[in-house]
Amino acid sequence: MARVGPWGAALNEYDLLVIGAGPAGAAAALRGAAQGLRVALVDRHAFPRNKLCGGGVTGRARREAAALLGGTPPDALMEPRGHFEFYADGAPLGRIEGVPPVWMTTRVAFDAHLVEAALDAGAADFTGRPVAEIDPDVPAATLRDGTRLTAPLMVGADGATGVVARALHGAPPDPERLGFALEIEAPPAPDAGADAPVRIDFGAAAWGYGWSFPKSGSTTVGVGGVHARNPSMKAAMRDYLALLDIADEEARLQGAFLPFGHFHRRPGRGGVMLAGDAAGLVDPMTGEGIGHALASGRMAAEAAAQALCGGHPHRALRHYGKALRPMHRSLRYAIFLRHLVYGTRLRDGFISAFRRSGRLRYDYMRMLGGELEYDDIARRALARLPGLAARATAARLRPARS
Numbered sequence: 001m002a003r004v005g006p007w008g009a010a011l012n013e014y015d016l017l018v019i020g021a022g023p024a025g026a027a028a029a030l031r032g033a034a035q036g037l038r039v040a041l042v043d044r045h046a047f048p049r050n051k052l053c054g055g056g057v058t059g060r061a062r063r064e065a066a067a068l069l070g071g072t073p074p075d076a077l078m079e080p081r082g083h084f085e086f087y088a089d090g091a092p093l094g095r096i097e098g099v100p101p102v103w104m105t106t107r108v109a110f111d112a113h114l115v116e117a118a119l120d121a122g123a124a125d126f127t128g129r130p131v132a133e134i135d136p137d138v139p140a141a142t143l144r145d146g147t148r149l150t151a152p153l154m155v156g157a158d159g160a161t162g163v164v165a166r167a168l169h170g171a172p173p174d175p176e177r178l179g180f181a182l183e184i185e186a187p188p189a190p191d192a193g194a195d196a197p198v199r200i201d202f203g204a205a206a207w208g209y210g211w212s213f214p215k216s217g218s219t220t221v222g223v224g225g226v227h228a229r230n231p232s233m234k235a236a237m238r239d240y241l242a243l244l245d246i247a248d249e250e251a252r253l254q255g256a257f258l259p260f261g262h263f264h265r266r267p268g269r270g271g272v273m274l275a276g277d278a279a280g281l282v283d284p285m286t287g288e289g290i291g292h293a294l295a296s297g298r299m300a301a302e303a304a305a306q307a308l309c310g311g312h313p314h315r316a317l318r319h320y321g322k323a324l325r326p327m328h329r330s331l332r333y334a335i336f337l338r339h340l341v342y343g344t345r346l347r348d349g350f351i352s353a354f355r356r357s358g359r360l361r362y363d364y365m366r367m368l369g370g371e372l373e374y375d376d377i378a379r380r381a382l383a384r385l386p387g388l389a390a391r392a393t394a395a396r397l398r399p400a401r402s
């Protein structure tokens with residue numbers, strides 16, 4: 001008779017397969033292992049590995065990481081930045097300080113730290129081993145070296161274009177519904193200390209923005225927005241580099257897709273739960289995805305443990321869907337607000353309000369800091385809608401400045 005483990009799985013199997021070891025997968029593996037599940041953590045790369053990302057960690061994301069790790073991430077991984085400069089179409093909109101900081105990290109170090117914590121917690125290490133095929137009905141993963149891993153439950157955390165979502169939905173994500181971003185690591189600014197400003201440029205890309213994130217080792221500069229609305233993101237990036245007076249670095253340009261406003265309303269199927277970018281959980285206004293990746297990975301592991309403990313693995317997806325509801329609601333509000341911030345009809349009104357209103361800029365930063373929810377902002381925006389529309393009309397009628 002086959003020997004069985006605590007949840008009825010044969011001993012050569014796991015309780016939970018986690019595919020992808022970015023923030024979502026590492027969080028799922030760490031939380032799953034901490035709850036006593038036998039977890040296999042799979043990634044095509046050995047860690048440390050790089051991942052194209054601005055590395056901006058909001059207060060909300062940092063709190064999630066701290067809860068997972070049992071303490072705030074080491075200072076060496078996180079450089080706080082509390083000064084922000086906003087521009088629109090090259091013109092200054094305002095500077096803010098005294099707001100909740102955003103922390104700057106490098107994904108090489110941040111992700112490696114999380115993976116190490118997951119392995120220390122007891123997850124089995126299958127990093128450096130790409131997945132060749134997923135069978136979502138078992139669920140099972142066949143690695144490129146022929147190893148087959150099975151478990152009653154799987155978390156698909158393999159990013160925006162991963163194989164797990166493809167196995168569930170039968171097709172790669174439609175590039176027209178994704179965001180796309182280009183980035184370079186420019187040399188650090190001479191004054192890249194704690195007071196160095198984080199710079200955000202509305203209008204550097206259509207339905208998106210440009211950013212310059214100062215870190216002690218480099219300045220991460222990028223532009224990103226809705227893919228379908230930016231037929232030449234390279235040209236947008238060239239213009240942005242020229243604006244910032246950075247030599248054209250095309251040879252070192254790197255690009256990546258990210259979900260940008262289209263999350264999977266049903267975050268999985270059967271025994272498979274999708275987390276992080278694989279589930280489309282990126283903020284459609286800011287492109288921030290690390291916090292949602294960490295939170296969704298944790299929730300998927302908690303749903304798995306709850307379902308397995310109750311002896312009903314098939315209930316995991318239901319538990320997970322329920323846990324995700326507040327995040328989905330917040331993303332829906334953000335999709336609504338995106339039309340105010342980036343949509344052509346009201347954008348001018350928003351920009352004009354952002355320039356005049358320190359309160360609006362402050363609220364925007366509090367929202368990034370996790371002190372304000374999109375629901376609150378959407379309610380306030382609705383109240384201001386007539387004013388925004390009037391300002392948008394006035395801005396359009398005003399003669400262009402020479």
Ligand SMILES: Cc1cc2nc3c(=O)[nH]c(=O)nc-3n(C[C@H](O)[C@H](O)[C@H](O)COP(=O)(O)OP(=O)(O)OC[C@H]3O[C@@H](n4cnc5c(N)ncnc54)[C@H](O)[C@@H]3O)c2cc1C
Binds near residue numbers: 019023058163291
């Ligand atoms: C240019 C750019 C800038 C960004 N800047 C920010 C920012 O400043 N702040 C922020 O919060 N978010 C930012 N984001 C979004 C953020 O990077 C993502 O939301 C976040 O990485 C999602 O984490 P994840 O764990 O879901 O996926 P990922 O971090 O993409 O991890 C997925 C993992 O799956 C692995 N994998 C994929 N396929 C396979 C396979 N076949 N077999 C095995 N393993 C596989 C990959 O190797 C990878 O390690 C940015 C995104 C881009 C593109």
